[in-house]
Amino acid sequence: MRLESFGDDHAAAHRIGHAEPGRELVLALCGGVGGVKLVLGLSTVLRAGKLAVAVNTGDDFEHLGLHVSPDLDTVLYTLAGLSDPLRGWGRADESWNFMSALSSLGGETWFALGDRDLAVHVERTRRLRAGESLSSIVADMASRLNVAVRIMPMTDNPVRTVVHTRDGPLTFQDYFVRLRCAPVVTAVSFTGVAQARPSPAFVDAVADPGLSAIVIAPSNPWLSIDPILAVPGVREALERVTVPVIAVSPLIHGKAVKGPTAKIMSELGIDVTASAIAHHYRDLIDGLVIDESDAADADRIGVPVAVTRTLMNNLDDRRHLARAVLAFARTLSGTARAA
Numbered sequence: 557m558r559l560e561s562f563g564d565d566h567a568a569a570h571r572i573g574h575a576e577p578g579r580e581l582v583l584a585l586c587g588g589v590g591g592v593k594l595v596l597g598l599s600t601v602l603r604a605g606k607l608a609v610a611v612n613t614g615d616d617f618e619h620l621g622l623h624v625s626p627d628l629d630t631v632l633y634t635l636a637g638l639s640d641p642l643r644g645w646g647r648a649d650e651s652w653n654f655m656s657a658l659s660s661l662g663g664e665t666w667f668a669l670g671d672r673d674l675a676v677h678v679e680r681t682r683r684l685r686a687g688e689s690l691s692s693i694v695a696d697m698a699s700r701l702n703v704a705v706r707i708m709p710m711t712d713n714p715v716r717t718v719v720h721t722r723d724g725p726l727t728f729q730d731y732f733v734r735l736r737c738a739p740v741v742t743a744v745s746f747t748g749v750a751q752a753r754p755s756p757a758f759v760d761a762v763a764d765p766g767l768s769a770i771v772i773a774p775s776n777p778w779l780s781i782d783p784i785l786a787v788p789g790v791r792e793a794l795e796r797v798t799v800p801v802i803a804v805s806p807l808i809h810g811k812a813v814k815g816p817t818a819k820i821m822s823e824l825g826i827d828v829t830a831s832a833i834a835h836h837y838r839d840l841i842d843g844l845v846i847d848e849s850d851a852a853d854a855d856r857i858g859v860p861v862a863v864t865r866t867l868m869n870n871l872d873d874r875r876h877l878a879r880a881v882l883a884f885a886r887t888l889s890g891t892a893r894a895a
Contacts, residue, residue, distance in 0.1 A: 579768040579799075580606045582882070583761045587612045587780025588627040589644040590806060590815060591773030592634045594881070597874030598771070599635055599705050601882065608706035608761040612775070613690070614717035614746055614783030615728050619667055620658075622677040623684055626729075627780070628694055628709060629676060636701035644814070647672045666734045691755045706757060710784040713752035717783055718745045728779070737816040741823045744778050749786045754793075762793045769885035770794065772803035774866065776817045777836050778824075791840065800842045800888035802881060805830045808867055809849035831856045842888050845881055860888060 582602060586595050586609050598607050612627045626645070633639040633647055640648045650670035659665045669677065676697070683693050689712045698707050719731040721739035731739060754762075761767070775781055785791045794801055810828050812818045818828045826832050830846040834857045837844075844859055847866040854861045862884040868874045 579766050581761070581764050581766040582607050582769050582771060582885075583764075583767060584609045584771045584773055585775075585781055585784050586610070586627070586631060586773040587775030588615070588630040590813065591775030591780065592631050593868040593874050594771070594773045594804060594877055595631060595705075596634050596871070597868070597876075597878030598881075600871070600875055601878045604704040605706075608708065608757075608764075610708055610710050610755075610758045610761070610784060612780045612783050613709045613711060614715050614779075615732075616714070617716065617727060617729050619729075620664065620669070621681070622669075622674075623681045624667075624669075624677055625680065625690070625694075625709070628690075628707070629673070631707055632676075632694070632698060632701065632703065635698075635703045635705050635707070638701070646670050667729060689755075691757050695757070706761065708755050708757035708761070710755065710758060710790070711752040711787050712755050713748065715749045715752050715783060715787065716747045717779060718747055719779075720745065732779075732816075737819065741816075741820050743824075744782065744820075746783050746786045749783070750788065752787050754787050754790055758790075759793075762797065767797070767799050768889070769799050769882070770797060770801045771881055771885075772801070772837065772841070774804040774806040776806060776812075776815055776820070777833060778817075778820055785840075794840050800885045801840055802843045802845060802885055802888070803833065803837050803841045804845040804866065804877070804881060805833045805847065805850070807833060807850065808847040813867065829853055829856075831858070834859055843884055845877075845884060860884075 584595050586592060595609055609631060611631050615627050616625045630645050638647050640646045647670060650672055652670055654671050654674055655665055655668055680693050690709045691712050694707050717728040719726045719728060719741055720743040721741055723739050772781055806812055806817050807830055821828045830850045830853045834844045841859060844857055845862045848863055851863045864880040866877055868877060
């Protein structure tokens with residue numbers, strides 16, 4: 557086991573500068589609000605065009621007749637500089653005239669769609685119904701918003717996360733938004749995943765000869781990352797890659813910064829520790845990045861560990877963690893999957 561500390565951004569940046577020529581692409585697996593913070597950091601320290609992001613679409617659902625892709629939109633808005641920094645989701649400078657008018661007509665208002673946000677859902681739904689793939693639509697929207705990062709859905713096929721609770725199964729948005737994660741979780745499954753295939757852009761990114769590392773962002777492992785890994789062929793592809801696969805723990809001192817990760821772990825009978833996160837990703841990862849407050853857990857993790865500050869309150873924090881992750885990947889290059 558290797559215990560490393562990457563608290564010095566300058567040292568980390570120096571290591572990154574010695575990346576193997578021609579191998580600079582980083583592929584990140586990401587959900588929404590939690591994971592996109594690291595993705596934004598990576599986008600600012602990597603050269604343009606050297607970051608690809610495979611995004612969870614298990615949260616997608618049809619609402620008010622529209623195809624809504626919450627995680628994809630969060631990633632798109634964040635990288636385009638359009639996201640609302642206070643809510644962490646949706647667009648900045650949003651207005652809510654549509655929701656107000658809908659409420660006056662007795663319509664469903666539990667899932668809020670801002671007026672600017674609504675334009676994305678309307679256009680995406682129109683193009684999907686015309687036969688265009690979700691991958692193509694996302695790539696085009698990213699281009700129009702001047703986003704240099706390759707944003708891709710995990711699949712173009714419909715996969716829907718189902719949260720099983722003591723009160724029965726719930727669609728993801730019912731659990732997460734309408735019921736605010738209150739029900740006790742007993743299991744999580746993914747409807748339609750057996751028939752799904754990874755999006756073509758995702759497949760290309762994994763096979764890209766310039767790939768240097770794969771990063772699993774600090775998104776909820778059960779709700780945001782597992783849907784990606786459940787798509788047939790994804791887990792097997794990640795097990796075969798020869799570049800380092802690194803996960804970033806979403807826990808800080810045994811707690812989740814935001815969201816129900818710790819709650820779900822407790823309800824599933826899983827210890828709320830960095831060790832449990834490493835165990836969840838067993839056979840996939842070559843290293844785990846944990847917060848300084850969890851350093852005492854490092855000797856029990858079982859894979860190489862990098863210890864650094866993982867709380868991301870601002871852009872400097874996001875860059876710090878991104879540099880630490882990339883520096884850690886450099887130390888693991890050449891040893892990952894050596895067998």
